[in-house]
Amino acid sequence: MTQNRPLQHLMDFALQTGATGVTMISSKAICIDEALSRRCLEPRCENYGLSKRCPPHVSGPASFKKKLGKYSQALFFKIDVPSEILFSSHNREIFQLLHETAASLEKEAIQMGFGNAEAYAGGSCKEIFCQKHMECLALSDKRTCRNPESARPSMSGFGIHVAKLFELAGWTMSWTHLHEAIETKMANVCGLVLIC
Template identity: 45%
Template sequence: MALLEVEFERHIAVLIRDACLAGATEVRKLPPREIVVDAQMASYCREPGCPNYGMSPSCPPHVAGPEAFKALLGRSSLALVVRIEVPSAVLFSEERREVMRLLHEVVAGIERSAVRLGYRESKAFAGGSCKDLFCLNHADCQVLAGGGHCRNPEFARPSMSGFGVNVAKTLEMAGFGGVAKNGPAVRGEAGTSWVAGLVLIA
């Protein structure tokens, strides 16, 4: 293996280790071309619609969308797929936001470390709306309302959905078990579920 490849693998191992120490259950490597992008997924944010549609610059219609995401994949060397497992009931409880904020913190931490290691175009993606997760008690997103700075730049990251990422299929491509294991949490059902994020190393 060439010296540069050895260095790259060493950096990726550090990023994965630190993400697990920060709260990820597991992080897997995936060639960027194997991320499943489907423009239809992004359209669901608008119709049938998400209550957070348009509420922050991290969600449609303010994000660049599937085509720009595909272009970003083309410039990326590797994707890190992050999964945090939680009891299903947690995702239907008051603790849901806490778990989602942890997801944003973990992927943003990977992105920050990757940039520090020299992968300057690296980008992190999470799930959920940063308005709902970080600015729930504010009437507006500070960026959209007045052109101000984000209140949480170190943590808030865009949602994968707005870029058309089919999360369940992408997890499957990353080897996180079959479709059944990657299905959404079901209210009232016991068992373990998950939330997932993604970091493109570029």
């Protein structure tokens, strides 16, 4: 699809900052499934409740659905990574890169005039950025995130149907099931940036 210039710039920027694939989709095409957000609790993610950017501290699927109505499009990007690293105990840097890429795309979009741009990533920012700290600073009395320039909320907490986003993009998702992904040489992580 031919993009207008600002959106094409944003897509190029995504590729320059670490994404290995990027596409623009209509915000109306984003599927929200409440059942997916419930998986944060059952089976319980070990980071459930530990960050301001994860359930139950985020607004959740219903609110996200409402929010989507205010956006016309979204940039969806992926980062391909060797599955042996993604599914190892040394994957923190991959998730850091994912969050930082999402955050820098959000920043770039805002600077370009898309003032309400909002980015979403994957994985808990508590584990990725604040692993060595006892608590999330944003959940403490200080109410301030230690990493506002890089940490972004996980798509899971809003029920964003990532597999359907891959279908829309025409990409093969390589990490639906751990055992399948391990047989795949490359796997991927992904993020979403809402744009008005």
